[in-house]
Structures are given as structure tokens and as C-alpha cells.
Amino acid sequence: MAKRVYRVVIVFMCVLISGALAVDKPTTPQKTCATDECHADYGKKAFVHGPVGLGDCKACHKPLNPQEHTYEFDRKGRDLCEYCHLDQATKKNIHEPVKTGDCIECHDPHSSDGKFLIPEKTVAALCAKCHTVTEGFAFLHGPTAVGECTVCHQSHSSDYPDLLVSDHAELCFSCHVVTQRELKKYEFIHEPTKNDCIGCHDPHGGSDSKLVKNLAPFLCYTCHKDIQKIAENSTYQHSVVGDIGGCMNCHTPHASTVKFLLKKDAATLCITCHDKPVGISEDEVLPAFTDEIEDKEFKHGPVAENDCSGCHVTHGGEHFRLLAKEYPPQFYAPFSKENYALCFSCHPESVVLTRETSDLTDFRNGNLNLHYVHVNKPDKGRTCRSCHATHASNLPKHIRESVPYGVWKLPIKFEKTETGGRCTPGCHLPYNYDRQSPEVYER
Numbered sequence: 001m002a003k004r005v006y007r008v009v010i011v012f013m014c015v016l017i018s019g020a021l022a023v024d025k026p027t028t029p030q031k032t033c034a035t036d037e038c039h040a041d042y043g044k045k046a047f048v049h050g051p052v053g054l055g056d057c058k059a060c061h062k063p064l065n066p067q068e069h070t071y072e073f074d075r076k077g078r079d080l081c082e083y084c085h086l087d088q089a090t091k092k093n094i095h096e097p098v099k100t101g102d103c104i105e106c107h108d109p110h111s112s113d114g115k116f117l118i119p120e121k122t123v124a125a126l127c128a129k130c131h132t133v134t135e136g137f138a139f140l141h142g143p144t145a146v147g148e149c150t151v152c153h154q155s156h157s158s159d160y161p162d163l164l165v166s167d168h169a170e171l172c173f174s175c176h177v178v179t180q181r182e183l184k185k186y187e188f189i190h191e192p193t194k195n196d197c198i199g200c201h202d203p204h205g206g207s208d209s210k211l212v213k214n215l216a217p218f219l220c221y222t223c224h225k226d227i228q229k230i231a232e233n234s235t236y237q238h239s240v241v242g243d244i245g246g247c248m249n250c251h252t253p254h255a256s257t258v259k260f261l262l263k264k265d266a267a268t269l270c271i272t273c274h275d276k277p278v279g280i281s282e283d284e285v286l287p288a289f290t291d292e293i294e295d296k297e298f299k300h301g302p303v304a305e306n307d308c309s310g311c312h313v314t315h316g317g318e319h320f321r322l323l324a325k326e327y328p329p330q331f332y333a334p335f336s337k338e339n340y341a342l343c344f345s346c347h348p349e350s351v352v353l354t355r356e357t358s359d360l361t362d363f364r365n366g367n368l369n370l371h372y373v374h375v376n377k378p379d380k381g382r383t384c385r386s387c388h389a390t391h392a393s394n395l396p397k398h399i400r401e402s403v404p405y406g407v408w409k410l411p412i413k414f415e416k417t418e419t420g421g422r423c424t425p426g427c428h429l430p431y432n433y434d435r436q437s438p439e440v441y442e443r
């Protein structure tokens, strides 16, 4: 069937050509076929195919009927060419037109002005006949921009996916030696940077010069669905996470000297923004974190250790102020252990559970646990924040200097003594407590 089609085509073409040149078709076998009159351009282009140059038309065309000057191919498709060019596609993944034997989609069997008998001026123009990978980009990748598709792709077959010439990360590093050298300096390498550059970069082009497939956070969400869920669905969100560019506020994409690919250690990172007040809504402004710790004599254990994540979840969470666990926002709250899960993740809950104790806490009058007295109440229990500053304080035991009470800063005036303490808060007359000689309180 195919043979017939070829035959008809060739006969038809010969008629056309001979008509145009007004040269009669020969009716007997000729010594040479490419002469000044017949098939004149076959030997004259920049690149002439070996057998054509030798005038060996019969290497491919077999005479069918010399009187009618008709020919047929006695080998078809790949066989026609692979008769001489053995094993053009021996590797695992074979380019579709090679598989189907359409060698002549990419090569002129006779001669051409393009190298490798390519029927176009350049390889890129050839590929562009069937592929549009460079369309729609504002920026093209260096080698793609200059049409060097084949520095990365094999034309015929490859052992790697996408007809690549090597494993793709190795391929990227073959040119990006600086990036490869840079990466070796870092202790923490982002997993996909080891072998999946194209998880983030489009090898052909991009909408910006870094050729990223998308902007953060969407780029990151393609793999970090769990973080996406947190950033988008949490009750309390940190806008700098999910905003355009988000993740890059704190993380580097390739590698870092800091764990979790952070740009800097977490605490330094936080105060790049929290060194000034930030608005969280039209009528609520957060104080600058740095003001709360600067010049303070006592820093809370984890704050002194720069361990913000001991208490805060950065990406978003279910508790007020991005706290990792429950901690009441108010001054008064009915007591339950769950309310103070944050503090009890590091401090023993017995501090507020036991009424009488001789050792669980220093905040006692004799054996009466004053933590129990203040906090452990069914309705108006004092929350820890009524007395303790969470980040830092100038008073021992992180006692606050004052607590905001509406517009008023209610002073606490705490003084510590050898065996107890004394406060003169705005909520009651001065009170002393003494662990050894308990005060007698008048009620």
C-alpha cells in the first residue's frame, strides 16, 4: 500500500519536474541521475548526503519500470535509512518521529543547506516545527534563547526522561558550576535541589529572569501541601507567609547554613520585622518585640535561647498570637489545665493544681500555694499574664512591672524578699507572702 503511494508520488513529482524543466523523462536507465538538466539541485546544496554525492540513487530508489521512469523504495521507514545508519535509536526512550520511522521529517534524504541534512536553517527551527516550548515566556533560558535545544536533548533517543542528554541535575550543573560549588558550602540542602531542579525551574524560560515555574508561595505549595493547609486555613494567620513572595521572607530556596533553610537564625529573622510595631487590624497594633526585651535584666528561658518556636508556630495556628498551644488572651479566665497548655508544656502543672505545698512553688504563704489561690478559680481565675511577662522583665521571676487594664497601666510593684515577696498592685492593698512565717490575711 505504502509502496504504491510512494510510487504515485514519485511519478507525479517526476512529471512535474520534467514539465517545469521541459526535459523529457528518460526512458532507459541512465549512468547518473543528477545532471544539469535533471535533479539539478541535489548535489549543489551546502550539505550533500553521502550516497547522493556519489550518484548512488539506487541505494534508496529501486527502478520499477524504466520505460515509465518509475521507482520504488525496497526498504521502508527506519529500514530505509538504518540499512546504512545502524542503530540510530538504541536507548530506552525513543523520540516519537524516530520511533515511527519519519527520519525525513528531520532530514532531507538528498541534500540541504542546514547541517546534518536538516531541512531548516537551524536545529531550533526544526524542533519548532513540532514543539512550542519557547512560547509565552518573558525570559528565555540562556541556551534555549540561542536555539541550542540539543545541548540538553538527544534528537533520537535517550536513557533519561525527556530525551535528556544526562540526569538533569547533572546536566544543570554541567553549566552552573558556580551554583554547584556554592551548594557545597552549605550544611542544609533543600531535598529537591539535590536532584529536582525542574521541580522549581522551567528549563526553557519563565515570567521572570530566575525561570521559576511560579512565584512563592504557590511554587512551594506544589510540594508542601501541609504548609498550604496551615497558611490558608488556620484561624490565626501570619500574613507574611501566604502573601506573594511569602515563604522567601524567611526561607532560602536552595540551601542554608541554618536548619530549616532559614535565611538567618529564627530569632534574628523575627526581629527583621518585629523591631517595630506592626498593625494587625485597623485598631490593633502589636508592640515591637525588641522593645519588650531590650535592656531587660531577665529574659525568659526560651527567649534567652532564641527559641521562639518553643511558644510560637510561625506559619499559622489555632491559638491567639500564633501560640503553639492554648494560653488565654484575657486577664481572667475560668481555670482548666487545658487553658494553660502552653506554659505546662515546659512547667509542671502541679504549680497551680495543689492547694497546700511545701515545695512545688515559691509563690506561697507558708504552705498555701498562692498560684492555686489566684489561678485555680472556677470563674475569675487570674491568668499567668496578670503577673508574669512572657518574653522578659526587669523584675525577678518575670513579674511584670504593670499590666494593661483598659487604657490604664496597672502597676504591680513587686518586691522579692529572702523568704517571700510583696506586691502593691492596683487590684488590692499591699500584700506580703512569706514561706517561713506566713502572713495572716484579713478577709
Ligand code: HEC
Pocket (backbone or CB within 6 Å): 009, 010, 013, 014, 033, 034, 039, 042, 049, 051, 052, 055, 056, 057, 058, 059, 060, 061, 104, 109, 110
Ligand atoms: C538515502 C536514500 C535516498 C537516496 C540515496 C536518494 N533518494 Fe531520492 N528520495 C528518497 C526519499 C526518502 C524520498 C521521499 C522524500 C519525501 O517524501 O519527502 C525521495 C524522493 C525523491 C524524489 C521525489 C521528489 C523529491 O525530491 O522529493 C526524486 C525525484 C528523487 N528522490 C530522486 C533521487 C535521485 C535522483 C537520487 C540520486 C541522485 C536520489 N533520489 C537519491 C531517498 C533517497
Ligand code: HEC
Pocket (backbone or CB within 6 Å): 047, 049, 050, 051, 059, 060, 080, 081, 082, 083, 084, 085, 103, 104, 107, 108, 109, 115, 116, 117
Ligand atoms: C546507502 C547508505 C546510506 C543510506 C541508505 C542512508 N545514508 Fe545517510 N549517510 C550515508 C553516508 C555514506 C553518509 C556520510 C557519512 C559521513 O559523512 O560520515 C551519510 C550521512 C548522513 C547524515 C549526516 C550528514 C552530516 O552532515 O553529517 C544524515 C543526517 C543522514 N545520513 C541521514 C540519512 C537518512 C535520514 C537516511 C534515510 C532516508 C539515510 N541517511 C540513508 C549513507 C547512507
Ligand code: HEC
Pocket (backbone or CB within 6 Å): 078, 081, 082, 085, 088, 095, 097, 098, 101, 102, 103, 104, 105, 106, 107, 116, 118, 123, 150, 154, 155, 156
Ligand atoms: C526529530 C528530528 C529527527 C529525527 C526524526 C531524526 N533525526 Fe537524525 N538527527 C537530528 C538532529 C537534530 C541531528 C543533529 C545531531 C544532534 O544534535 O543530535 C541528527 C543527526 C543524525 C545523524 C548524524 C549524526 C549521528 O548521530 O551520527 C544521522 C546519521 C541521523 N541523524 C540519522 C537519522 C535517522 C536514520 C533517523 C530515523 C531513524 C533520524 N536521524 C531521525 C534530528 C532527527
Ligand code: HEC
Pocket (backbone or CB within 6 Å): 093, 095, 096, 097, 105, 106, 123, 126, 127, 128, 129, 130, 131, 149, 150, 153, 154, 155, 161, 162, 163
Ligand atoms: C516532526 C515533528 C517533530 C519534530 C521536528 C521534533 N519533535 Fe520532539 N516530539 C514529537 C512528538 C510527536 C513527540 C511525542 C509527543 C509529545 O510529547 O509531544 C515528541 C516528544 C519530544 C520530547 C518529549 C519526549 C518524552 O520522552 O516525553 C522532547 C524532549 C522532544 N520531543 C524534543 C525535541 C527536540 C529537541 C526537537 C528538535 C531537535 C524535536 N523534538 C523535534 C515530534 C517532533
Ligand code: HEC
Pocket (backbone or CB within 6 Å): 124, 127, 128, 131, 133, 134, 141, 143, 144, 147, 148, 149, 150, 151, 152, 153, 162, 164, 168, 198, 203, 204
Ligand atoms: C537547559 C537544558 C534544556 C534546553 C536548552 C532545552 N530543554 Fe527541553 N527540556 C529540558 C528539561 C530538563 C525538560 C524536562 C522538563 C520537565 O519535565 O519539567 C525538557 C522538556 C522538553 C520537552 C517535553 C516537555 C514539554 O515541555 O513539552 C520538549 C518538547 C522540549 N523540552 C523541547 C525543547 C526544545 C524544542 C528546545 C529548544 C528550543 C529545548 N527543549 C531546549 C531541558 C532543556
Ligand code: HEC
Pocket (backbone or CB within 6 Å): 141, 142, 143, 151, 152, 168, 169, 171, 172, 173, 174, 175, 176, 197, 198, 201, 203, 209, 210, 211
Ligand atoms: C548549556 C549550558 C546550560 C545548561 C545545561 C543549563 N543552563 Fe541555566 N543558564 C545558562 C546560561 C548561559 C544562563 C544565563 C546566565 C546569565 O544570564 O547570567 C542560564 C541561566 C539560568 C537561570 C537564571 C539565572 C540568573 O542568574 O538569572 C536559571 C535559574 C537556570 N539557568 C537554571 C538552570 C537549570 C535548572 C538547568 C538544568 C535543567 C540549567 N539551568 C541548565 C546555561 C545553562
Ligand code: HEC
Pocket (backbone or CB within 6 Å): 169, 172, 173, 176, 179, 190, 192, 193, 194, 195, 196, 197, 198, 199, 200, 201, 210, 212, 253, 254
Ligand atoms: C525549591 C525550588 C527550587 C529548586 C529545587 C531549585 N531552585 Fe534554583 N532558584 C529557586 C528560586 C526561588 C530562585 C530565585 C532566588 C531569588 O530570587 O533570590 C532560584 C535561583 C536560581 C539561580 C539564579 C542564581 C541564584 O542563585 O539566585 C540559579 C542559577 C538556579 N536557581 C539554579 C538551580 C539549579 C541548578 C537547581 C538544581 C540543582 C535549582 N536551582 C533548584 C528555586 C529553586
Ligand code: HEC
Pocket (backbone or CB within 6 Å): 188, 190, 191, 192, 196, 199, 200, 216, 219, 220, 221, 222, 223, 224, 247, 248, 251, 252, 253, 259, 260, 261
Ligand atoms: C519539588 C518539590 C518541592 C518544592 C517545589 C519545594 N519543596 Fe521544600 N522540600 C521538598 C522535600 C522533598 C523536602 C524534604 C522532605 C520534607 O521535609 O518534607 C523539603 C523540605 C523543605 C523544608 C525543610 C527543610 C528541613 O531542613 O527540614 C523547608 C523549610 C522547605 N522545604 C521550604 C520550601 C520552600 C520555601 C519552597 C518554595 C520556594 C519549597 N520548599 C518548595 C520538596 C519541595
Ligand code: HEC
Pocket (backbone or CB within 6 Å): 217, 220, 221, 224, 227, 228, 231, 240, 241, 242, 246, 247, 248, 249, 250, 251, 260, 262, 266, 309, 313, 314, 315
Ligand atoms: C516568618 C518566617 C517564615 C515564613 C514566612 C515561612 N516560614 Fe517556614 N519555617 C519558619 C521557621 C522559623 C521554621 C522552623 C520550624 C518552626 O518554627 O516551625 C520553618 C519551618 C518550615 C518547614 C519545615 C518544618 C515543617 O513545619 O514542616 C517547611 C517545610 C516550611 N517552613 C515551609 C514554608 C513554606 C512553604 C512557606 C511559605 C508558604 C514558609 N515556610 C514560610 C519560618 C517561616
Ligand code: HEC
Pocket (backbone or CB within 6 Å): 236, 237, 238, 239, 240, 249, 250, 266, 267, 269, 270, 271, 272, 273, 274, 278, 279, 280, 286, 308, 312, 314, 320, 321, 322, 323
Ligand atoms: C517579613 C516580616 C515578618 C517576619 C520575618 C516575622 N513576622 Fe511576625 N508578623 C509580621 C506582621 C506584618 C504581623 C502582623 C499580623 C499579620 O499581618 O499577620 C505579624 C504578626 C505576628 C504575631 C501576632 C499574630 C497575631 O495575629 O496575633 C506573632 C506572634 C508573630 N508575628 C511572631 C513572629 C515570629 C515568632 C517570627 C519569627 C519566626 C516572625 N513573627 C517573623 C511580620 C513578620
Ligand code: HEC
Pocket (backbone or CB within 6 Å): 267, 270, 271, 274, 286, 287, 288, 289, 292, 300, 302, 303, 306, 307, 308, 309, 310, 311, 312, 321, 323, 327, 385, 390, 391
Ligand atoms: C515562653 C513562650 C514564648 C516564647 C519563648 C516567645 N514568645 Fe512571643 N509571645 C508569647 C505570648 C504568650 C505572647 C502574647 C503576648 C500577650 O499579649 O500576652 C507573645 C507575643 C509575641 C508577639 C506579638 C507582640 C507582642 O509582644 O505581644 C511577637 C511579635 C512575639 N511574641 C515574638 C516572639 C519572638 C520573636 C520570640 C523569640 C525570640 C518569641 N516571641 C518567643 C510567648 C512567647
Ligand code: HEC
Pocket (backbone or CB within 6 Å): 300, 301, 302, 310, 311, 327, 342, 343, 344, 345, 346, 347, 384, 385, 388, 390, 396, 397, 398
Ligand atoms: C518552651 C518551654 C517554656 C515554655 C512554653 C514556658 N516556659 Fe517559663 N521557663 C522556661 C525555662 C527554660 C525557664 C528558665 C528556668 C530556670 O532558669 O530555672 C523558665 C522560667 C520561667 C519563670 C521564672 C522562673 C525562675 O525561676 O526564674 C517563669 C515565671 C515562667 N517561666 C513562666 C512561664 C509562663 C507563665 C509560661 C506560659 C506563658 C511559660 N513560662 C512557658 C521554659 C518555658
Ligand code: HEC
Pocket (backbone or CB within 6 Å): 340, 343, 344, 347, 351, 352, 360, 361, 362, 363, 364, 371, 374, 375, 382, 383, 384, 385, 386, 387, 388, 397, 399, 416, 420, 421
Ligand atoms: C497573682 C500573680 C501570679 C499569677 C497569676 C501567676 N504567677 Fe507565677 N509566680 C508569681 C510570683 C510572685 C512568683 C515568684 C515567687 C517567688 O519566687 O517568691 C511566681 C513564680 C512562678 C514560677 C517560678 C517557680 C515557682 O513556682 O516559684 C513559675 C514557673 C510560675 N510562676 C508560673 C506561673 C504560671 C504557669 C502561671 C499561670 C498558670 C502563673 N505563674 C501565674 C505570681 C503569679
